[in-house]
Amino acid sequence: MAISSVCVLGAGSWGTALANLIACNGFAVSLWDRSAERIEAIAETRRNDRYLPGLTLSDAIVCEAELARAAAGRELMLLAVPSHGFADCLARLRACLQPPYRLAWGTKGLDPHSGRFLHQVARDCFGPEASLAALSGPTFAIEVMKGLPTAITAASPDMAFAEAVAALLRNAFFRVYTNDDLLGVQLGGAVKNVLAIAAGVSDGMGFGANARAALITRGLAEMMRLGSALGAKPKTLMGLAGVGDLILTCTDDQSRNRRLGLGLGQGRDLETVKAEIGQEIEGIGTARLIWALARRHRVEMPIVEQVHALLYEGVAPQIAVRKLLLREPKPEAL
Template sequence: MTISVIGAGSWGTALALLIARNGHQVLLWGHHPEHIANLGRDRCNKRYLPEAPFPETLQVTADLGEAVEQCELALVSVPSHAFRATLMAMHPAMPDSAGLAWATKGLEKTSGRLLSDVVTDIMGADRPAAVLSGPTFASEVAAGKPTAITVASRQTDMAAKTAALLHNKYFRAYTTSDIVGVQLGGATKNVLAIAAGMADGLGFGANARAALITRGLAELLRLGLAMGGRMETLMGLAGVGDLLLTCTDNQSRNRRFGLGLGQGLSREEVTAQIGQEIEGATAASIIYKLACEKGIEMPITEQVYRILNEGMTPAEAVDNLLLREPKPEMAQGMA
């Protein structure tokens, strides 16, 4: 197949490598011409994945029209704030028969809507569409280390087609029709990873981290189920699996962001240190607003929101969480 990967950051490059190694022709697009020129010259992404050379089946372009005009499937991996604009730019050149998949984890910043709703707005309800999410760090995928992911689509054949593009002996792709649960798991876990990082930055240790992840999972379940996601999805790779990964390993930008905040750095300082998009910082406001609108209790998410938007310190946020009234722990994280 001819596949376009839209977004030449670490995750987009890793996915392009994976698909190209699986024998498909891949065209990787990025919006910075200088960056793309470097990729073409170096035949690797020296900035993000310097140890992963490009196979011959992977080419690059800074021309978005060229990237999508002959593709059979376009896989979008851009930050959530750029998702709508990127799709709008792609749409005029994209063949009507081409499928669309995305690996962006987040919600639309301006509206709080699921990215699947944005896809329908721009590409139409009949466009085959799929989202992929799970516990996957780009560097490990690029290095060929084993992992597994969930591909969700309302069209069974689109889910199977997208999974087949990715699946190989070190990358296992499962399918589901639960497009809502997969998207909410991917967005919410980033906020909770910031909280886990802050707890470690404050020096609270393994006990606190485990408790925070467990109670964070309860929040993810409450929101996901209220929005129409399914329990098996939220307790699977795109939910608890991704939550565990991003809360416990410093390859996670969101966790490192929280670590910096917990160690006393300002939001601006830690963002500059990381030098990449921190999706959880954007998602915190969106998810907190959704929780308020639906009357869902998400105390960890609320404290992350208040730290990022109201000047609360991480230490004050911890006090707020610990001073909450004792209550029963209900089955399946519904308390």
């Protein structure tokens, strides 16, 4: 299977960077966004200064404000929209596509309306014959735009399709591994955002590197416990889409989830910090969904539980930390 043309949906930082990467690799690519004004500005300036200031995009990207035109003739639909807009974007696509359906996404999170994984939402919309793949791993869009070394995972139960998606993205600085564990790759990409909030809170409160390392390590244990309950492969969560992305988002201030935690740990209120960041913070909604998923499967996730309490139950950071530290002692285990 070979793919030579792509429609990227979502002109935020990640969608723009993916479209530019694919265009620079020599493939035909169109870029669509629900904001016609944004698409028109990108077409005119060849820049996306709101999300990737100061960087110029490839002239080969075809910018389209109308979805049907953007998707026409393209072999792959690549979604890079926030999780809360994923299902709606699929429904709009379904109305203008003909089989065979080939979809991939770089969205990280769960569907906020149903709590389901995104591949389940896509299957419902496009049926069991659709080819589906998820892209995930430790990536900041601006570093991809600058051509800095990056590695990610392309996951699909159809490994030929995973390889076809990977082939669009690979070049001398962008390495793509393939994986057949679609659920595990999505789980890692979702849970890490919640844990990055916790790491940010810890650093915001001045707890230092020791505490951050402990949170990352025990957070990984929580991720793997939930993965085991859901049927994800442990090696997936120990790879780029799991521990790799977890380390990145917990330790670098380019992470919006980490920055949210930093602000909360410094005593600022949630709405103020959200306004300062000014972009989608996936970990907020994902914290509620992962907390509910863990409870449903009776999986112990104390860090996720305290992030949920912080965001949704009005618990102060100091109280959340105290509850974590005063948990009953036990042997270290996953």
